[in-house]
Amino acid sequence: MxxxxxxxxxxxxxxxxxxxxxxxxxxxxxxxxxxxxxxxxxxxxxxxxxxxxxxxxxxxxxxxxxxxxxxxxxxxxxxxxxxxxxxxxxxxxxxxxxxxxxxxxxxxxxxxxxxxxxxxxxxxxxxxxxxxxxxxxxxxxxxxxxxxxxxxxxxxxxxxxxxxxxxxxxxxxxxxxxxxxxxxxxxxxxxxxxxxxxxxxxxxxxxxxxxxxxxxxxxxxxxxxxxxxxxxxxxxxxxxxxxxxxxxxxxxxxxxxxxxxxxxxxxxxxxGYTDEITGAGWSVRRTNMEKEIPFRHWHLNDPGVxxxxxxxxxxxxxxxxxxxxxxxxxxxxxxxxxxxxxxxxxxxxxxxxxxxxxxxxxxxxxxxxxxxxxxxxxxxxxxxxxxxxxxxxxxxxxxxxxxxxxxxxxxxxxSPGTGYKIPEVDLTTPPGAVKALLNPNTDIRYQAWMALKNFRGEAEAALLELWHAENPRHRAQALWLLARLDNKGDQYLQEALADKDPNIRIAGLRATRQMKKDVLQAVGKLINDPSAQVRRDAALALRGYNTTAAAQYWASLARQYDGKDRWYLEALGIGAHGNWDLYFNAWKKSAGKDWNNAAGKDIVWRSRSRDAIPLLAEMIRASDELEMLRYFRAFDFHTDPSKQQVLTKLATEFKDSRVLYALKHMDATRLNITPALLATLNKVLDENKGKLEFVELVSSFRLQNKANDLLDICIHNPDSASGKEAAKTLLGWNRIDLFQKVLNGGNKDASQSLIRALWPHMWNEKTMAVMRGIMMDSTKDIEIRSLAVRTFSGPWEAEDYLLALARDNKIPKDLHRAAVGVFQTAWRSNIREDGAKYLRLPGSKEGASLPSIAVLVDKTGDASKGKTVFKNLCSTCHQVNKAGVNFGPDLSEIGDKLSKEALYTSILYPDQGISFGYEAYRLRLKDGSSAFGRIVSETEDKIELQYMNTQQTVKKADVVSRTKMESSLMPSNLQASMSEQDLVDLVEFLQGLRKGNLAAR
The missing domain is CATH 2.120.10.30 (TolB, C-terminal domain)
Structure with a gap:
């Protein structure tokens, strides 16, 4: 579930x-x-x-x-x-x-x-x-x-x-x-x-x-x-x-x-689910971001994960x-x-x-x-x-x-044929309780554990048999109880720390910590252990010890890091937490000039000591671009003010991409911007104008004088990361005035682009208010207003907001269909059900409103009759088995791709999910005319458009602007040409269009 x-x-x-x-x-x-x-x-x-x-x-x-x-x-x-x-x-x-x-x-x-x-x-x-x-x-x-x-x-x-x-x-x-x-x-x-x-x-x-x-x-x-x-x-x-x-x-x-x-x-x-320092989600852009999303999801390239x-x-x-x-x-x-x-x-x-x-x-x-x-x-x-x-x-x-x-x-x-027979359990004697301790059932094991704990010294002899057994898992079970024995517990802990089995040594150290014994003495016995896993736990056990002896132990453990074992490196980092300066300096002193190798660089990368900051810069100066990104990311985990000076020096001494990254990793709120640094910043902004890097720097340094530049990026790159981030920054600065200037300016293309840039931010109340204003303005183009309605699809906050408008009868009638599309394609069933209560669903050719998609999917149609409906209404745009017009997506195997729910959605609310590659474009030409349709071919000098069964070729030199349309090329009222049963039959036919299922065709 x-x-x-x-x-x-x-x-x-x-x-x-x-x-x-x-x-x-x-x-x-x-x-x-x-x-x-x-x-x-x-x-x-x-x-x-x-x-x-x-x-x-x-x-x-x-x-x-x-x-x-x-x-x-x-x-x-x-x-x-x-x-x-x-x-x-x-x-x-x-x-x-x-x-x-x-x-x-x-x-x-x-x-x-x-x-x-x-x-x-x-x-x-x-x-x-x-x-x-x-x-x-x-x-x-x-x-x-x-x-x-x-x-x-x-x-x-x-x-x-x-x-x-x-x-x-x-x-x-x-x-x-x-x-x-x-x-x-x-x-x-x-x-x-x-x-x-x-x-x-x-x-x-x-x-x-x-x-x-x-x-x-x-x-x-x-x-x-x-x-x-x-x-x-x-x-x-x-x-x-x-x-x-x-x-x-x-x-x-x-x-x-x-x-x-x-x-x-x-x-x-x-x-690593979120950024350790900022709490930002895993999808937020960061330096040295993992290439594959499953790994990016957990911030696995970050030090400290x-x-x-x-x-x-x-x-x-x-x-x-x-x-x-x-x-x-x-x-x-x-x-x-x-x-x-x-x-x-x-x-x-x-x-x-x-x-x-x-x-x-x-x-x-x-x-x-x-x-x-x-x-x-x-x-x-x-x-x-x-x-x-x-x-x-x-x-x-x-x-x-x-x-x-x-x-x-x-x-x-x-095991086959095995009846369910419950073994007898005797918890009245130590031997019986020890036997029960080995039962695979948690409840029996718990009761046995409590009985043995209460037996105290009387249980020692029975537990010793287990402690001297061959099975190390059973021996460990005995150890946790032997370690609690009055006047005897220390003896068993010492035996465990010296045991030949590394897992028993690990259990011994953990039991030492649980019993609040001399942890540093135990760690001292294990710092040169041949098992990396034992040394891992020794490093973890040092956490919180602010002593010279602990620092020396940590330095010794760090010197044994091989430069490859991330588990070991993270254990070192966890152990040093809270005492980084003390521990790091002990390691640096013991390493001397030998620190600058693969293992030493990793320790510097993982460290949170202020003394690691200049070493990061030294490593950046000597690294290639991939390594450089890793080390720049490490700066984000340092809070000492000295990092600002180190990054400023890097920004002003180089002329390559290191300048950009040095600027990106500064904390502008704690930075004294010198004339030299300001000149460097302006130069980098000029070099990256219109790019995501430009947006990031403007946002980081809070350069509100660049607000119009961000607005231009929203309009010209609405579907890119730069456009979306530019919109986010402007929202953060509350520059709603700039948005309204565009939306009220009469430029339809610019308005559409800005709405698309704002769409990902519909969880924001400011964005919802902007979209509501567009919806309610009857002087605006209906396509713009419909697009504003569709932005409420997705975030729960936005869907709830739109539903409240429907409940209060505040959605204009000419936008009801667009709003119903939002509700009927919502994931939450209560949104679908409630939306159908407040707004009229699309009607069939009989004139009555169709039932909701949730009701339609439960109906069974006649696929053979649906095939006739398809030939009469759909084959003018779609092909099945090469029969029909090759304009919309080929539907020969659509039943393998879409569920009945998705098929009904595509027919009744086509604007809600336009297939990739089938978007409509409007080209404005130099002579004042325009061309419209789906781009089927584009070369260096020509664009070929198709609309239905008509094709048009346009010279690129004649194109003034190109705008992707927000409406589907599919008719929005196709269902009005069908009865409800026709629609059900059509979907039944489409659902049967599967690979190898020729009978349905």
Missing amino acids: HNTPAILLLTALLASACSSKKEDHSTESSLADLKVYDGLEATLFASEPMFSNPTNISVDSKGRVWVCEAYNYRNALNPKNPVKAGGDRIMILEDTDGDGKADKSKIFYQGTDVNAALGICVLGNRVFVSCSPNAFVFTDEDGDDAPDKKEILFTGIKGEQHDHGMHTFTFGHDGRLYFNMGNEAKLLLTATGDTVTDIHGRKVVNKGKPFREGMALRCEPDGSNVEVLGHNFRNNFELVADPYGTVWQSDNDDDGNKGTRINYVMEQGNY VPNVLQTGAGSPSGITLYEGTMLPEAFRGQLIHAEPGHNVVRTYTVENDGAGYKATVVNLLEGQKDQWFRPVDVTAGPDGSLFIADWYDPGVGGHQVGDLDRGRIYRVA
């Missing part, structure tokens, strides 16, 4: 709605469609009507599956969906006879305060439920499967009924709770309403001081000692800690950018677990298993060491083949080692909407 690109979601929903009558969505059919890893079997554990729409699951020590339902998920955005008045439910599903199928269900809790809860974690008699704005703890004190107590653990979390809010809790092997929250959560409050302050004294608020966007956190089981582990995620849906204390999670990209990822959460790391373990392309990453059982094959043991509903798959990530970090490869565990409704959203292990998978089961995923409220499935993956 999380974050598939909106157009894919809408297409999926509508396509499924159209075909649901023909498809079989029974449990038998969906189960048969699943492909499971060789040697395993997938069976249906439970399904509707026991429950529906599962968002998250937890399996308790009895093997029962607890489910968060989301029947009431975002119903405000889809008025057609019914509402469960009593609120959503927390369900308990039980298999009483061990056959692997639930035969009993009960409601643990129901209420509107858990509507669309995104997380559930059962630990003993406590049930943690995450539902923004609250994180609840329900306590069942008498074991009757009903809560005796409901408490708020945390509150104030934003993102109510939003996927990007508070997510689930899980129990770590170190005895702490781990949880995360997406970028809409904003902040964390205590139950009494105070802002949570973490153990490092930082307010848990994502406003950039110091945290940004989504966060990964941990705390004690009672909610105390909160610590932010990492930040600047987008929608990190769930995390898990392995036995060594390494934390893993998935994160979701902005829809449509193919940048979803798997993270190793390096403690205190910044993960932790790398990704794996980028998994498009998708909707959801629940994740770490499998500690033995029932599944070796490929899954000790590995991350992840639910990915966007790809209809549950898969494992086989993790390998990669320098100081990790890399991973993908192995599919369970995948939907033809049934695209398989939407696995969570995965967790049962007490017997089998795996339980929650299937949201829906035609779409993400975007706050849902297409099916009544279905939902839970599958069990196990």
Whole structure:
């Protein structure tokens, strides 16, 4: 249910709605469609009507599956969906006879305060439920499967009924709770309403001081000692800690950018969703910007951003677990298993060491083949080692909407023919509790951990057996408890720090920090460790130590950096945070003249020490252009005033592109502009006039005397980055007067261009007011006014603004069709539904208004009759199988490209989506005449235009101006030539035009 690109979601929903009558969505059919890893079997554990729409699951020590339902998920955005008045439910599903199928269900809790809860974690008699704005703890004190107590653990979390809010809790092997929250959560409050302050004294608020966007956190089981582990995620849906204390999670990209990822959460790391310093979005232009959007999305070229373990392309990453059982094959043991509903798959990530970090490869565990409704959203292990998978089961995923409220499935993956038998657990003795500690089920492991903690010294002998075992994961589990033993804990920590296994040494250092022992002494033992991963954690452990000894340790670790391992470099940066001058100077002194190599340059690039600033300039002087960009970008992360002088010197001593970049990276608000610098600035502006660089410098130096130059760029380059950024700068300066001068000047082409330049900024109230003024001015050209209406399409703020105008009957009648086009092509269903209430939809030839597109897509037509409609009305512009006129796009395979929804949109509201290459142009010629049509050919001296079946050739020398039209070449009232049934038949015919489907032609 999380974050598939909106157009894919809408297409999926509508396509499924159209075909649901023909498809079989029974449990038998969906189960048969699943492909499971060789040697395993997938069976249906439970399904509707026991429950529906599962968002998250937890399996308790009895093997029962607890489910968060989301029947009431975002119903405000889809008025057609019914509402469960009593609120959503927390369900308990039980298999009483061990056959692997639930035969009993009960409601643990129901209420509107858990509507669309995104997380559930059962630990003993406590049930943690995450539902923004609250994180609840329900306590069942008498074991009757009903809560005796409901408490708020945390509150104030934003993102109510939003996927990007508070997510689930899980129990770590170190005895702490781990949880995360997406970028809409904003902040964390205590139950009494105070802002949570973490153990490092930082307010848990994502406003950039110091945290940004989504966060990964941990705390004690009672909610105390909160610590932010990492930040600047987008929608990190769930995390898990392995036995060594390494934390893993998935994160979701902005829809449509193919940048979803798997993270190793390096403690205190910044993960780059937004600019660390400014908070700017990833798409904002910056120096040394990554070439490919999936990497640009995470600011991976910026110093101070932790790398990704794996980028998994498009998708909707959801629940994740770490499998500690033995029932599944070796490929899954000790590995991350992840639910990915966007790809209809549950898969494992086989993790390998990669320098100081990790890399991973993908192995599919369970995948939907033809049934695209398989939407696995969570995965967790049962007490017997089998795996339980929650299937949201829906035609779409993400975007706050849902297409099916009544279905939902839970599958069990196990060895073939294996019944569901729950192992006996004995927590009354230390040996029994140690055995239970190794169970793959989180609840059993939690109860065992608490029992062993309470046994104190009595548990030592049983834990020692585990500590001396061969399996390093089991040894690490023992260590976290042995480290707590009175008078003995230090001994085991020292043994761990000297262990032959690097993962045990890492766990030993982490346990030393958790127990607040002598961290510097522990780091001193590991600074020359052969494992880069151990040294990585040693660097992280130095964070916050403002001593000469710590600085020397850091310098020693930095001298071992190989100049290639980004994980190691970022660990050094995290460790030095807050003490950069001290640590950097210790390294520089130890490196001496040898600092200027690949490794040393990287450390300078990553450093935030004031003493790194002149070294950056030295590196720029000696670098090629690619390196130069990297080093210039590093200046943006320095706040010391000395960088202004260093950049000024660079700007005035060179005559190449370094001058431009030196100017771009100055902070003009803190700069003393000397005559020499001003002359340099003016020279660069003259050289770049009309370019994006010109706009950036004018904006940065706040040169408001260049406002008219920016306006010219808007008009002459409206669709380029320079035009859009120029408009943005003028909006920031509130130069609405300049916009009005153009819009009221009578130049239609200039007005159209300016509107296009302003279009990307329709979230801005100033822009909306400008567009409203154009709409309401009946003296203006109707094409200009219609274009102004269309700019309200896209940003929610703009759509809501236009809808309010429609509700108040303030949209002029001659613009109703354009406004209806905005509403009917909106992604949010409430905009489509409400828009149809207030404005008359296009009419058929019978004169009556057509129903909304959402209603039309549910209708079934006669493709053979639609073919006749096409020949009569559409073949004068379009071809199918070479029959017809080659003017508009060829429609021979249009059914493979567009859903029914998109086809109706193209016919009823053609201006809303003009196909690339089929834009109309108007050419003004020297003799005062004009030429109009689609450009089909252009050479150095001629332009060939086509309109319908007429072609015209124009000499370029005769062209005075060229203007791209904002209206489609397709007639805007084509539906008036058809009955409603004709239209439905036509779309049925077009939908059947697919590759190889000759019968439809």
